Amino acid sequence: MNYCDKCKINVKSGALCPLCQHRLKQDSGESTFPKIPTMLAKHSLFFKLLIFASVAACIICVGINLIIPTKIFWAGFVVFGVTCAWIDGIFSYKKLHNIPKTILYQVIIVSALSLLWDYFTGKRGWSLDYVIPFLCVAAILTMSALSWLAKLNLDDYTFYLFLYALFGIVPILFLIFGLVRVRYPSVTSIGVGILSFAGLVIFKGEYIWAELKNRLHL
Amino acid sequence: MTTDIPNYYDLDNAGKIFPWTSNKRDTKVFRFACELYEAVDRKDLQTALDMTMEEFPLFRSSLRKGLFWYYLRPSGTIPVVSEENEPPCSSIYDANRYNLLFEVTYFKNRINLEVYHALTDGTGALQFLRSLVYNYIITHYASDFGENPPPHDYDASLTQKAEDSFRKYYKKTKRIPVKEVRAYKIRGAKTPHSRLKVIEGVMSAKSVIDAAHSYDATVSVFLTSLFLSSIAKNAPLYKKKRPVVITVPINLRNFFSSQTARNFFCTMNISYDFYNEPDDLKLIAKSVAQQFKDKLTPEYITSRMNGFSAIEHNAIVRIVPLFLKNIIMRVAGKMNEIQATASMSNIGKVKMPEGFEKYIRIFDVFISTTKVQMCMCSYGDSMTLSFSSAFRDTDIQKDFFRALADMGIDITVASNDE
Numbered sequence: 001m002n003y004c005d006k007c008k009i010n011v012k013s014g015a016l017c018p019l020c021q022h023r024l025k026q027d028s029g030e031s032t033f034p035k036i037p038t039m040l041a042k043h044s045l046f047f048k049l050l051i052f053a054s055v056a057a058c059i060i061c062v063g064i065n066l067i068i069p070t071k072i073f074w075a076g077f078v079v080f081g082v083t084c085a086w087i088d089g090i091f092s093y094k095k096l097h098n099i100p101k102t103i104l105y106q107v108i109i110v111s112a113l114s115l116l117w118d119y120f121t122g123k124r125g126w127s128l129d130y131v132i133p134f135l136c137v138a139a140i141l142t143m144s145a146l147s148w149l150a151k152l153n154l155d156d157y158t159f160y161l162f163l164y165a166l167f168g169i170v171p172i173l174f175l176i177f178g179l180v181r182v183r184y185p186s187v188t189s190i191g192v193g194i195l196s197f198a199g200l201v202i203f204k205g206e207y208i209w210a211e212l213k214n215r216l217h218l
Numbered sequence: 219m220t221t222d223i224p225n226y227y228d229l230d231n232a233g234k235i236f237p238w239t240s241n242k243r244d245t246k247v248f249r250f251a252c253e254l255y256e257a258v259d260r261k262d263l264q265t266a267l268d269m270t271m272e273e274f275p276l277f278r279s280s281l282r283k284g285l286f287w288y289y290l291r292p293s294g295t296i297p298v299v300s301e302e303n304e305p306p307c308s309s310i311y312d313a314n315r316y317n318l319l320f321e322v323t324y325f326k327n328r329i330n331l332e333v334y335h336a337l338t339d340g341t342g343a344l345q346f347l348r349s350l351v352y353n354y355i356i357t358h359y360a361s362d363f364g365e366n367p368p369p370h371d372y373d374a375s376l377t378q379k380a381e382d383s384f385r386k387y388y389k390k391t392k393r394i395p396v397k398e399v400r401a402y403k404i405r406g407a408k409t410p411h412s413r414l415k416v417i418e419g420v421m422s423a424k425s426v427i428d429a430a431h432s433y434d435a436t437v438s439v440f441l442t443s444l445f446l447s448s449i450a451k452n453a454p455l456y457k458k459k460r461p462v463v464i465t466v467p468i469n470l471r472n473f474f475s476s477q478t479a480r481n482f483f484c485t486m487n488i489s490y491d492f493y494n495e496p497d498d499l500k501l502i503a504k505s506v507a508q509q510f511k512d513k514l515t516p517e518y519i520t521s522r523m524n525g526f527s528a529i530e531h532n533a534i535v536r537i538v539p540l541f542l543k544n545i546i547m548r549v550a551g552k553m554n555e556i557q558a559t560a561s562m563s564n565i566g567k568v569k570m571p572e573g574f575e576k577y578i579r580i581f582d583v584f585i586s587t588t589k590v591q592m593c594m595c596s597y598g599d600s601m602t603l604s605f606s607s608a609f610r611d612t613d614i615q616k617d618f619f620r621a622l623a624d625m626g627i628d629i630t631v632a633s634n635d636e
Contacts, residue, residue, distance in 0.1 A: 001630070007616065008623040009419070010630040018417050018633035019616035032253075033416070033634035034302050034325050098314040214291065215284040217228065218536050 001029050054082050084113045100143060100160035107139050107167060128174050129182040133189035136168040140196050158204050159211045165200060168193020227279060227290040229336060230382045230481045234530065236336040237281060237288045237311065238547035243412045243608065245309040246335040248585040250347045251328050254577055258324040259358055263299045266353035267322050271297065274346055274479055276380045280316040281336055286540055288336070293318060302330055305413045306634060307586040307606065310334040322350065327579070329354065335481070340565055340583065341469050342479040345379075347581075348570065355577050368571035374477035383476040388527040389520075398487065398557045401463035402453055404589055406609045416584055416634045417615050418604035423596045425627045432625075435503040437594075438564045439510055441603070442466065442488055443502040445562055445592055448618040450492040452611075463489040465561040473519050484522040486513040487558060561587065565595035590614055 001010050002024040004017035011017055013029035058079045065075035088109050095102045111132050118127035143161050170193075171186035173179075180186055200208060229237075240246035271278060280293040295318050302325040310319060311334045319334040320343075329351060333343045349370065356367040409415050430440035442464055449462050470482045488509050490502055512518070529535055535543070568581040580600045583593040590607045605615045623629055 007620050009619055010628070012630055012632040014633065018631055018635060019612055019619055021612075030326065032326075032328070032418070032632040033306070036303065036305055095314055097312070098316075101314065214282070214289055216286070217284055217289060218286055 002026060051086075054086065058082055080117075084117075088113070099146060100157050103139050103142060104160060104163065107135050107164070110135055125179075125181060128171075129180050130185050133171045133174075133185035136164065136170070136189045137185075137192050139164045140168055140192050144196070158200065158207060159215075161196065162200050162208050162211075165193050165197040169197065227276065227292075227380065227480075228382065229281075229288050229290055230384050230478075234288065234336075235547065235551070236334070238544050239551040240309070240311060240334075242309060243408075244588045245307055245311075245586045247307040247310050247332055248335065248340065248343065248583065249306050250331045250333070250340075250343050251582040251584075252347060252351045253579045253582065254327045254329070255579055256577070257326055258329055258354075260299060260301075260324065262358040263322070263324055263329065263354055265357050266350055267297060267299055269353040269357075270346060270350045273349055274379060275376060276479060277320055277337065277346060278318065279337070281311055281319060281334075282316070283313065283540055286536065286538070286543075288540070290319075290337070291316075297322060299324060301325060302328075305411075306416050306584050307332065307414050311336065320346075337481075338479055339469075339481045339483045340467070340563060340585075341471060341483070342481070344565060344568065345479055348568065351578065352570065352574075355574060359577065368573060370571065371569065374479070378477040379479040381476065381478045382480060383470065383474060383478045383482040384523070384527050384530075386476070387470075387474050387523070388531065389524060399463075399489070400460055400556050401487075401489070401559045402449075402458065402460040403556070404449065404453075404559060404609065404614070406611045408608050409610055414584070414586060414634075415607045415609070415612070416604065417607075417612065417631060418582055418584075418602055418633070419619050419622075419629045419631045420580055420600055420602050421622070421627050421629045423599050423601040426601050426622070429622070429625045429627060433500055433503045435507055436510075438466075439503055439507045441564075441592070441594060442562055443490075443499055443506045444618060444621055445560065445614075446488075446490045446506070447497060447499055447502055448614045448621065449559060449590075450490075450497060451617050452613045453492070458493045461489040461491040461493075462560075463487050463558045465558040467561075467563050468514070468519060468522075470519070470523060473516060484519065485561075486518075486522065488513075555588070558589070560590045560592070561585075562592045563594070565593065568595055568597045570597070592618075 001012065002014075003009075004011055004020065004022055004024060006022045007017055007019050009017075009019065011024060011029075013031040014024070016023055058075075061075040061078040065073060088106070091105045091109055092102055095105055111127075114127040114131040118124060118131075140161070143157065143164055147157050147161070168189050171180075171189045174186050175183065175190075236246040275292075276290075278293055278295070278297075279290040280295070282289055282291045293316060295316075297318055297320070299322045302323040310317070310321060310332060319337040321330075321332045323330045323332070329347075331343060331347045331350065333346075338346075352370045356363055360367075426441075427437055430437045433440055433443070435443065446462050446464060450458065453462070465485050465487055467483045467485050470476070470484060471478070474482075476482055486509075488506055490505055495501065495505070538546070563583065563585060565581075565583050570578060575598055578597060580602050581595050581597045582602045582604055583595050584604050584606045585591050585593055587606055588608050590605060590609065593604045593606070595602055603618075605618075607615070619629055619631060
């Protein structure tokens with residue numbers, strides 16, 4: 001035990017008085033709290049380098065394209081591509097610890113971005129034809145596979161599987177409104193969606209009903 | 219694979235505020251610690267924790283986002299004790315992990331319980347820690363007790379512990395209008411890495427009671443007054459035009475019959491105008507005592523409590539989606555914050571069965587804060603006054619403890635920042 005004669009107070013341990021930072025005579029005694037090293041943001045340099053490299057790539061491409069003009073301004077694709085990759089990356093990183101949510105965000109973001117790309121590059125319709133239906137199928141399959149393989153706590157993930165099943169059925173609108181030229185991806189998605197929906201209702205109906213009530217509780 | 223249909227606990231009224239306003243700096247986590255005379259044994263602590271979990275099933279829940287409200291959902295996660303490896307009151311709630319809302323850690327002689335405020339308040343957490351320590355002592359020192367360990371006095375059924383007392387005692391009544399003013403704000407450099415600076419002082423409870431009596435005050439009034447005056451001492455003169463305001467939580471269990479282990483508290487603000495009133499501890503204590511008297515009345519408390527609950531029962535508020543509520547509540551929280559300079563919680567006397575004094579040295583409390591927070595509790599004759607602070611400066615704490623030392627009180631301080 002040390003004593004700070006400025007404060008007239010006993011100090012349990014440490015070289016300085018915690019109140020007045022006066023240097024104490026000896027440093028002994030048991031500390032009450034563990035010394036915890038400050039964690040510097042481990043990944044921060046890596047990410048800074050990555051962002052810098054992305055910015056540099058964009059600038060170089062735009063520069064080259066300006067110096068050597070082409071019929072299509074291809075550097076625009078680079079810039080938008082890099083931006084999309086970052087938008088997607090940031091959201092995934094934020095949700096890294098929640099796999100079902102990561103998948104949910106992926107489906108939503110990639111769908112939205114592919115719609116944008118499709119719209120601004122000639123409206124060829126590939127986003128509705130292929131990307132969105134296959135994304136939904138992929139989400140349902142990944143989720144089902146994960147819950148089996150990784151032995152995740154299924155209860156926590158059932159609700160998300162239910163959401164993906166609903167997503168999977170969405171392409172039914174594409175068919176009804178005649179938005180697609182290629183039908184088989186949408187049909188596959190609807191089929192897989194309805195199948196998992198049926199499966200969930202049959203095997204986990206009560207659970208999903210309870211979960212819905214919790215989540216929609218007013 | 220279990221197909222148990224998850225039950226859910228609606229968040230209680232006060233708990234609803236915390237998910238909205240917690241962040242890395244203000245984690246809304248508080249720590250209760252119990253320091254024993256001997257080093258803590260990890261295995262026995264785990265056994266004690268397993269036993270305690272059966273008594274407090276509510277603690278086995280995680281916080282989920284619904285479309286309109288947050289809610290507590292029973293979780294299958296089994297809590298595991300670990301050696302303390304994070305600064306006090308580090309964040310617990312993570313929207314992306316369905317983790318439990320509390321942690322039990324140990325370091326040398328200390329058992330730490332850290333709790334996210336959405337789960338329970340100080341009283342609820344203390345009940346949990348008392349059970350945990352009780353179970354630990356009868357496990358670790360089983361040979362001292364033989365067949366009949368002393369009985370544990372916390373007696374509440376599982377339903378009583380899980381009760382939402384806010385809802386139970388809510389009545390639509392007229393609110394007493396409270397005039398809140400903008401309070402003096404402590405400024406200064408904050409601690410790096412959002413770490414909380416913690417300084418605790420252990421002293422004889424009797425000597426503090428004696429000192430309080432010499433000012434004709436109760437311990438709560440006396441320490442609040444001393445805290446007010448220590449803050450004022452460190453305030454620049456031109457800033458003193460604003461009153462110094464201390465938020466003091468009120469344990470509603472003392473006013474309404476409730477054994478709940480969930481949140482059940484409200485707060486009152488105690489202020490002193492150092493610009494117009496003399497800076498004399500006796501006069502401060504007199505004013506503080508009067509404010510305690512005026513505010514600790516059934517009418518005032520009922521009005522405060524119902525004001526809290528009214529928001530939740532408001533039809534318009536209820537149908538606003540959660541993410542919008544988040545934004546609104548964050549703004550409201552910021553506006554509320556400017557009405558107080560600091561806060562002080564008196565946990566009071568911690569009771570353990572007789573004969574446990576030879577194992578337990580002290581109990582101790584810290585609460586996360588963006589300002590300066592004082593907590594006090596006592597066990598036997600050992601009173602612990604702990605400051606947690608978001609600031610580097612320790613002048614308020616220094617003046618506070620020096621004033622006590624000048625009254626002849628023998629104090630031993632410890633800090634996490636050596």
